[in-house]
Amino acid sequence: MVIGRKTDFVEAFLITLLISASSLLITAQNITYPSVAYPPNSWSNIPNLSFNSGRVRPILITGIFVCGFHCGVHDCLFAVSIFPANYTLSPRVVWSANRNNPVENGASLQLSENGDLMLQDADGSPIWNTKTSGKFVSRLELTGQGNLVLYDRNNKTVWQSFDHPTDTLVPGQALVSGQKLTADLSISNSSSGLYSLALVNDSLIAFVEPDAQQVYFGPLRLKTYEPGQPKALYLNGSFDPFVLPSTSSLQFIKLESDGYLMAYAYQFSESRWTWTVSDLFSNYIGPCGFPCGEYGLCSDGNCTCPRAGGNDSTQVYHDKGDSYSLLELKDFDINFSPHFESSANRKQCKDACLKNCSCKAAIYREQKINSSGHCSLLPRIYAFERYDENDSTRGYKSIAYIKVQSPTTSGGARRRRIIVLVLGSTLGVILLIPIVVVGMFFLQRNNRNSKDDREEYEKLERIRFTRFSYHNLGAVTDNFSVKLGEGGFGSVYYGSLPDSTKIAVKRLDRTGHIDKSFLAEAETLRSVNHVNLVNLIGFCAEDSHRLLVYEYMQNGSLDRWIFSRNQESTLTWKLRQSIILDVAKGLAYLHDGCNLKILHLDIKPQNILLDENFKACLADFGLSKLIGVDQNQVLTTMRGTPGYMAPEWSSATITEKVDVYSFGIVVLEILCGRRNVDRCQPEGEMHLLNVFKKKAEEGKLMELVDKISEEMDSDGAEIMKMVRLAAWCLQADYSRRPSMPIVVKVLEGDLDVEENLNFDFSNMQAPPIARNAAAPSNRVTSTSLLPSILSGPR
Known part of the structure; x- marks a missing residue:
């Protein structure tokens, strides 16, 4: 390749460096991904957080193109993407097999x-396949152009992704007759x-699905046309018939969800790498070139909705026909010819x-020369465009x-309206007084809230954590x-600070007055610090935005590892032991290790995060609760997650032993590799505690242990000790449970598990309600929630 200009050489050199950097990054992770695979072979959609934070699970890699599972929050696509080599921007999917039927982990x-190349969901249901069985496929290859190809023994193409475009074309790819790009439904x-x-034939058109008649762009004729082989070829510098700037950088063309x-x-650009974007349609269409959507009215480039009155172009006609009338739109038409x-x-x-049930709208065109008219009945509603009545064309x-x-307007309807009017007036008088009272209450409360807000803003100034602006958090995420x-109170987003610190940002999904629990968490977490508590880095309290910034935990939540049936995601016995000890130490610190006693109240695998x-x-x-160190119980409303809540919650008087009970459930789930309540199990085994009790009575507790890991049978004595510890933590009588x-101490080998355990976990004994209000150790107080509903990534 000969580079004719110095600038081209510099650009080419930079791109080469970027691609090399990509290879170095992949090598640095000690992972090698091939560009070719041979049958038979299979791949599982398992999170790989070492690559693009787990959003992309690669199968094949060639240069800047990555083929594999590309995942959002809840579902995944089998796709090919362009991966910017310096990882500063997200990968851009250029082809996907199952856009209308995503799969799960x-x-x-x-x-x-x-x-056959076949995609199956986690439950084994078929999702997509190439239908190439019996065609002597010899290999699957991701080419340097980003084309995923199945070759036969003679090196001929059996199937290729270029023949099945989605919404994107890459250089070297052509759009041929019979193919189409279809935009995403939304961003x-x-x-x-x-x-x-x-x-279509020798021209490009853009239209509104599913009716190819509703063309909003084109037809635009190809500049290069071969009879019998029409195709619009995308090359560097051109997509026939469009002319593009020639560049040596990464590039692609995409039909966006808005039709552009x-x-x-x-x-x-501007000291950073970024995607620059050019609109290819803008030079070819007028102000109403893009459709406004069904029922939309385009006039002078603006989209509006039809109105029955108040607009010179509309008038309601009451021609009866099966209780329907017609709304007239003068000078409006559709921009195709039905x-x-x-x-x-x-x-x-x-x-x-x-009179036609299938007619949703009608277009009437009247010739200016002789006033003869023509009518078209439309079975669906399109966007309408206003035309100048004096347009000579x-x-x-x-x-x-x-x-x-x-x-x-029938008599019966009028009578019903009169009855409704009388009843409504009567009820209005009856309800007037309560409404006035309620209004006065809210007015008084709003005045009080304004005062509270001023006080809370003053508290914000005293918090020592880094305070982020909402704009900055938007940039780093x-x-x-x-x-x-996401959880019940908000969503968690991945981000990276300018110093490359990876963060998880929890954003509260509600607005309004400053949330007192948000302040309580931010204020209180400055006084707690432990290696087994997620580290709070900073916060944002700007206008209605409430966000907390935490350290990023690369391996996600514990439930992803203990409930997975995939061998690759299995935790070893040593790792399970270590995780149980970490959780115990974190809880022990909350209960007994700082100058406040903190009850977590929502211990479960989803709230236990794992680092690299x-x-x-x-x-x-x-859901946490803060009490004084001299208190041994607290009266509070029921909170937590069903299945992890101690029996004494029904009394509303609790101690820190409710966390011990939840910890026991989590230990049991870690040991058994199944959920506490699993509705996929037979009816008699749906509840893990019932199975636990039954196996204990039969002397077969080892049958509970997760069999997916061979190591779980290697140290029976240690495992049985852990099973008995779980039973100790699950005692129905809260006073018999150990403190954290x-x-x-038991986990570290300094103490033994108590004997004579009761495996009937449902015989509840609640803490007695304190009656001596003067004694500090028995005082029941009302305290603000400690770490708030914004806390730590779910």
Whole structure:
């Protein structure tokens, strides 16, 4: 290759460095991904947090292209993407197999011995396949152009992704007759959307699905046309018939969810690498070129909705026809030519639509020369465009009619309205006084809230954690584009600070006055610090935005590891022991290790996060309760997650032993590799505690242990000790449960598990309600929630 200009050489050199950097990053992770695979072979959709934070689970890699599972929050696509080599921007999917049928974690891709490439969901249901069985497939290859290809023994193409485009073209790919690009449904939904781009004969058109007649762009004729082989070829510098800037950088063309065809190029601009975007349609269409959507009215480039009055272009006609009337839109038409009846006047056109159940709208065109009319009945509603009545290029005047439901005016209906009016007036008088009282209450409360807000803002100034602006958090999270998870109070997003510190940002999904529990968490967490508690880095309290910034835990939550049936995600016995000890130490610190006693109240695997070395940290203090160190119980409302809540919650008087009970459930789940309540199990085994009790009575407790890991049978004595510790923590009588510091001593080998355990975990004994209000050790107080509903990533 000869580079004719110095600038081209510099650009080419930079791109080479970027691609090399990508290879170095992959090598640094001690992971090698091939570009070719041979049958038979299979791959599982298992989170790989060492690559793009787990969003991409690679199978094949060639240069800048990655083929594998590309995952959002809840579902995944089998796809090919362009991966910017310096990892500063998210990968861009350029082809996907299952955009309308995403799969879950645990799905699999199989390249069968018969030559089929098949995608199956986690439950084994078939999702997609290439239907190439029996075609002597010899290999699957991701080419340097980003084309995923199945080759036969003679090196001929059996199937290729370039023949099945989705919404994107890459250089070297062509759009041929019979193919189309279909946009995503929205920015956040990759399912097939409303707009498509297709090659029809020798021209490109863009239209609204599912009716190719509703063309909003084109036809635009190809500059290079070979009879019998029409194709719009995308090369560097051109996508026939469009001319693009020539560049040596990464590039692709995409039909966006709003119907625009955009050209992307990866370039260095303003001291950083970014995607630059060009609109390819803008030079070819007018102000109403893009459709406004169903029932939309485009006038002078603006989209509005039809109104029955208050607009010179609209008038309601009450021509009856099965309780429908017509809304008239003067000078409005559609920008394509549907089928028109040979001759009809305006009244005939309206009557025909009213009497035809399939008619949703009608277009009436009247010739300017002889006033003859033509009518078209439309079975669906399109976008309508306003035309100038004096436009000399149009030989006719247009009127659009939209069928609308008529108001019922029968005598019975009038009587019903009178009854409703009388009843409504009577009830209005009856309800007037309570409304006034309630209004006064809210007015007084709002005044009090304003005072509270001033006080809370003053407290914010005293918090020592880093205070982030909402704008900055949007920047470091790529505009909150990578969601790690979500809970009942908000969502958690991945981000990276300028110093490359990885963070998890919890954003509260509500607005209004400053949340007192948010302040309580931020204020209180400055006084607690432990290696087994998720580290709070900072916060944002700006206008209605409430966010907390935490350290990023690379291996996610514990439930992803203990409930997975995939061998690759199995935890060893040593790791399970270590995680249990970490959780115990974190709880012991909350209960007994700082100058406040903190009850977590929502211990479960989803709230236990694992770092890159599988160190466990407690997270999500949204339901926590703060009490004085001299208190041994507290009266509070019921809170927590069903299945992890101690029996004494029914009394509303609790101690820190409710956390011990939840810890016992988690230990049991870690040991058994199943959920406490598993509705997939037979009815008699649905509840793990019932099975626990039964196996204890039969002397077969080892049968409970997770069999997916061979190591779980290697140290029976240690495992049985852990099983008995779980039983000790689950005692129905809260006073018989150990404290968390005692649990830590047992796990470290300094103490033994108590004998004579009761395996009837449902015989509850609640803490007695204190009656001596003067004694500090028995005082029941009302305290604010400690770490708030924003806390730690779920």
